[in-house]
Amino acid sequence: MTDVVSPAEDTLGAEEGDRLDSNLFGSVVLEADGLRREYGPVIAVDGIDLSLAEGEFLTIFGPNGAGKSSLLGMLAGAMRPTAGIVRVRGQELAFSDTGWRHRIGMLSHRGFLYGRLTAEENLRFYGKLFGLVDLEERIPARLDQVGLGARARFQARQLSHGMRQRLSLARALLHDPDVVLLDEPYTGLDPSAAGVLRGVLEELKDGRRTVVMVTHNLREGLEMATRVAIQVAGRFAWHGRIESVDREDFERHYHEVVEARA
Amino acid sequence: MNTYLTQMWAIIWKDLILEIRSRERIAAMGAFAVLAGVLFNFSIDTTTTRPQDVAAGLIWMTLVFGGLLGVGRTFHLESQDGALQGVLMSPAPKDAVFLAKTAANFALLYAVSLLVLGVFGLFFGVGPGQNLGWVVLVLGVGSLGFVALGTLFAAVSTGTSMGETLLPVLVFPLLVPMVIYGAGATTWLMNGRPFVEVEGNVRMLGAFALAAVAAGAVLFRYVVED
Numbered sequence: 001m002t003d004v005v006s007p008a009e010d011t012l013g014a015e016e017g018d019r020l021d022s023n024l025f026g027s028v029v030l031e032a033d034g035l036r037r038e039y040g041p042v043i044a045v046d047g048i049d050l051s052l053a054e055g056e057f058l059t060i061f062g063p064n065g066a067g068k069s070s071l072l073g074m075l076a077g078a079m080r081p082t083a084g085i086v087r088v089r090g091q092e093l094a095f096s097d098t099g100w101r102h103r104i105g106m107l108s109h110r111g112f113l114y115g116r117l118t119a120e121e122n123l124r125f126y127g128k129l130f131g132l133v134d135l136e137e138r139i140p141a142r143l144d145q146v147g148l149g150a151r152a153r154f155q156a157r158q159l160s161h162g163m164r165q166r167l168s169l170a171r172a173l174l175h176d177p178d179v180v181l182l183d184e185p186y187t188g189l190d191p192s193a194a195g196v197l198r199g200v201l202e203e204l205k206d207g208r209r210t211v212v213m214v215t216h217n218l219r220e221g222l223e224m225a226t227r228v229a230i231q232v233a234g235r236f237a238w239h240g241r242i243e244s245v246d247r248e249d250f251e252r253h254y255h256e257v258v259e260a261r262a
Numbered sequence: 263m264n265t266y267l268t269q270m271w272a273i274i275w276k277d278l279i280l281e282i283r284s285r286e287r288i289a290a291m292g293a294f295a296v297l298a299g300v301l302f303n304f305s306i307d308t309t310t311t312r313p314q315d316v317a318a319g320l321i322w323m324t325l326v327f328g329g330l331l332g333v334g335r336t337f338h339l340e341s342q343d344g345a346l347q348g349v350l351m352s353p354a355p356k357d358a359v360f361l362a363k364t365a366a367n368f369a370l371l372y373a374v375s376l377l378v379l380g381v382f383g384l385f386f387g388v389g390p391g392q393n394l395g396w397v398v399l400v401l402g403v404g405s406l407g408f409v410a411l412g413t414l415f416a417a418v419s420t421g422t423s424m425g426e427t428l429l430p431v432l433v434f435p436l437l438v439p440m441v442i443y444g445a446g447a448t449t450w451l452m453n454g455r456p457f458v459e460v461e462g463n464v465r466m467l468g469a470f471a472l473a474a475v476a477a478g479a480v481l482f483r484y485v486v487e488d
Contacts, residue, residue: 078351080487095487098353112348114276114339116283121276128272129352131265156343171348 027089028053029210030075030179035084037070037234044070046234047084052227054178055207059221060214062231063258068214069109071231072181075212076106088179102130105177109184111168115157119148119167122156123174130175142170145203147196162193169200180204182213186220194220218254222247230254232261269354273362274369280339281370287332291374294328299381306386313386318448322441324378325401326408326434329371333412334429336367337420350486360413360482364475367409375401393451400451400464404444407471411436414478417485443467 030052037045044067052058062068073079075086077093077100086093088103113122120139127135143149146166148159156164165185172180185201186194201224204211215221222228222245229239238257246253281288302320306313340346349359379401382388411433419428447463457464 076351078347095483098355101351101353104351106351108344108347110344110347112345112351113343114280114345115342116280116339117276121279125272125276126348126352129269129349129354131268131353 029056029089030212031087031090032075033085033087035071035074035086036082037067037074037079038082043067043234045074045081048231048234048236050236052210052212054210055205056226057205057211057213057224058227058229059225060212060229060231061216061218061221061254062214066231067234068231069183072106072108072183072212072214075179076104076181077101078106102175103178104181105172105175105179106181107165107169107172107183107185109187111156111164112171113156113164113168116155118153118155119143119159119170120152122167123171126171127174132175138174142174143167145173146170146200160193162189162196165189165193166196166200169197173204178209180209180211182211182215184215185213186215186217198223218251222250230257232258235261237261266355266358269352270358270362270365273349273354273359274366277336277363277366278369281366284339286339287335288370288373290335291328291332291370292377294331295324295374295378296381298324298328299378299385302382303385308386313388314452315449317382317386317388318452319445321375321378321382321401321448322404322445324382325371325375325405326437326441328374328378329405329408329412330430330433332370332374333367333409334416334419336363336413336416341420346486356483356486357479359486360479361475364406364410364413364478367413368406371405371409372402375405388452391452391454393454393457396457396460396464397448397451400444400447400460400467403464403467403471404440407440407467407474408437410471410474410478414474414482414485417482440467440470443470 028051030050032048032050035045035048036043046067048071050058060068060071070079074081077086077095080095088100091100093100114125117125120143123139123142124135127138132138140149140152143152146169148163148166148170151159151163156167159167169185182201185197189197198220205224213221213224222242225242227239227241228245229236231237237260298320306316337346340349350356376398379397412429415429415432418432422428443463443466447460447467450460451457
């Protein structure tokens, strides 16, 4: 099984043609082959291939309209690809089957929360949809994990934006998914809330989960990543391992890549 | 309880608890029902028109229009923070989601239909008398068919720019058989006729309701999947 990322002809920079040795990581968890999504005449995602192993954390940067959220939507099984397939642990995401949904957790820029349900009730609701049976232990543990243990009885609408974002993360992690997809998790967070979120995301790098994060926040994105990609016009215009990234110079590199493909 | 029923119950509980806390839909439907009863009370001359001849039609008309106010907003709360996507990304089967939303809507509409019955009994001095149980049954079966269609088409219209404006346009033509059979059966029962005389109407109404529920359960996934 090939390991990681986009076709060679779609690669710029030092990592051109790079394929990561899967032995560096665990078994392959998330794969996409020829993923494409069209909205009428607009091509949002234009044939992306990727393969991520257990423990990998891929951060995807890119300008607005690059198709990052569409890519995540398809990886999450929330959006049907126009072409291509997604597999989680070798199982194709078929819309007629729901078993694979246990393996995926997604934090979108929308929280999927009900404002008039308490934090605890929101988690209990989703826990039941996922068929979880140990909710009495699991819910307090997740709320404590995101620092909301004391806010369990607060309705979601009474929480600050940062707290709702953390509650959304608790919701996304409630069923202990193998694959965690994060769409702009830092949007609208103050530095303190971002710090709390960063702490929780650090815990996700436990070597067992595979994480894909879309963000505009270069510093936070690089902090977490084991792999980095820049998506432009629906394709990975550049990708590389975090070890090959010059963090001090990454912003300039990012702009060069985007302008070259724009 | 198996997982399917647990998932359904979670959605029903969530919809009802949200409604109890917001009172958004029940207030709109209830206010409409009372207002309609008051207006009809003043607009119908009971010296020339027998109330029991028109009451059933007015009850069903109030039920349909009032019901649209509530059912049309069934996905409103779901769409506020993208929650519907969260539900659809869970392992809950789409037909379970549809059946649960329909059941929650049914509970609301059935409560309103009984309120409508009470309001019209109060203002017109007419009631089902000894046929009360049968009238309640007919309203229940009719409400079920209505919410099944309403829930399915509310999902269709929620994703469009015309939103709630589109819902009546889509639903009304399909409601015609239900209203004909339901109002017909209710009129006869409120005039004191025995149930056996309207049994055919009620069977047709029941068949319509079951067909609407089954069609909705099958078609819902095609409506909500992106």
